[in-house]
Amino acid sequence: MLNYVIRRILATIPVMAVVALFVFSLLYIAPGDPAAVIAGDQATPADVERIRQSLGLDRPFLVRFGEWVWQILHGDLGTSIFTNLPVADLIGQRIEPTLSLMVVTLILAVSIAVPIGVLAAWKADTLIDRAVMAFAVLGFSVPVFVVGYLLAYVFALELDWLPVQGYTQLRNGLWPWLANLILPAIALGFVYIALIARVTRATMLEVLQQDYIRTARAKGMGQSGILFLHALKNAAVPIVTVIGIGIALLIGGAVVTESVFAIPGIGRLTVDAILRRDYPVIQGIVLLFSVVYVLVNLLIDLLYTLLDPRIRY
């Protein structure tokens, strides 16, 4: 067991290395001259040269990559071209809203998606099942900002139940914080719910056909006990896996959700950085989120042994 944990942790090192190398080499892969693009159309040749030097594009690739990795290992994600502040600080200031949004979305999505997926599998080939599957197709098709605007229009503008936009810090009270996050979380979670519900249904359909389910039914166990105590346990591994993989959807979607609902988080930082062509900020955000994504999926891999004792390594 411990052996497995260590091996699994070591196995993420090459992945992280590839992520770092790839994020770093984007500067070199991009067609054209990135320094000129970042400097903008009105820049003088001196400006372009200054940016080229600050990005390290004037020095050899491997030397620059080594320095960059060394800085990152010391917690230095670079310096913003526009504000001259460390990228790590900029991200630190904006992390709370984004983290809040993601956690609320995750909880909301899982607590909606798993029950409707189970329900669809139990009532397979009925109207309920069709409705869940139709919802899933819709979830994959309606982009996050469209859901966001629709929700904001109906529940904030027309019905006036929840705030239209903005963010309140958690220390100002639980309800104001949550009220601002409900609509963004539903919008962001829409495709995520569709994904988890679909996988839950597919896995549950397989599990429900197994012999031990028939045994449980024969001994007179109640339907909810069969579904949630017996079947769901055995369907847990694929469901948890897709929850982990789907985090990528949350990360990408958060950028857009935050601009729709005017939430001052990392998504807004990204959009501002795009408008100002502040590449070090974007690079820092991409690297940070990718590392978080790899770590979350590592954690989930390690969870498998807890979820399913049959898995031994």
Added chain:
Amino acid sequence: MSSPSQATALATAEAVTAAAAPAFAAAPELPDIWPPVRVRRGLIGFLWRHPAIAVGGALVATMLVIALLAPWLGTVDPTALAPARRTREPSAAFWFGTDMLGRDIYSRVLYGARVSLGVGFSVALLASIAGLTIGLVSGFFRWADGFIMRVMDGMMSIPPILLAIALMALTRGSVGNVITAITIAEVPRVSRLVRGVVLTLREQPYVDAAVAAGTRTGTILLRHILPNTVAPMTVQATYVCASAMIVEAILSFIGAGTPPTIPSWGNIMAEGRALWQVKPYIVFFPAFFLSLTVLAVNLLGDGLRDALDPRMMKRL
């Protein structure tokens, strides 16, 4: 259980025998237990059996027609400014209203279909070609597999939208660069799929036979392996197309995509964002078209998946 058509055929056969040999009594007419099944053949039959393909295909075709015929569908110049008639509500003259620069939203939405479909189809095509090449090499040549898949794993660890944003931040906004950025973000997933298919195919006896017969590796790949990846690849390509259209709209919406001079659904929504609380129609018309198109492509993909791989049917 014999099908009703067989039963009828049997009855006819017996009737014929009975007629040929009058010594026997004529066989009693067998009752029709089931009404005759109408077997639909050809394209109509195929579409009848796969309604998702019919509906999705028809919607995609409609969008294609709209995109191609945009100049002849009662549109005006989508970039023509008219400050005198800014932010008009939808009316007989301006079907979808006008935006804050007085541009006709109906025309902009119709022309926007060109960008969305163009990006979707191009990315699907390019990502398929690149993914097929990488997947074939990685799945067939074991020595290359480890290295290629580690690189793909690394690329897949970067959330696709962020990867596309980073690439767009380094290049000038143009439709070509949007296509390149989204393609780079989609290739790893396609490669993984193709590699998985190739790994099972190369264990097939007919591939062993081809190797034993001394067939050159290139020929094996192109003649024996590649054709069998077409079905899963086609399904995957439709999903890539749908996802690319969403990513393009997201990039344009946050200002990292198609340049503002070209009307695309994401751009129209981005421009309507400032006013959306008072003039929601500016956002909702392009949003509706975008969602409908992506839905159509997804339906087409689901239908193709069920039609091409009956084992997968009903599972997901």
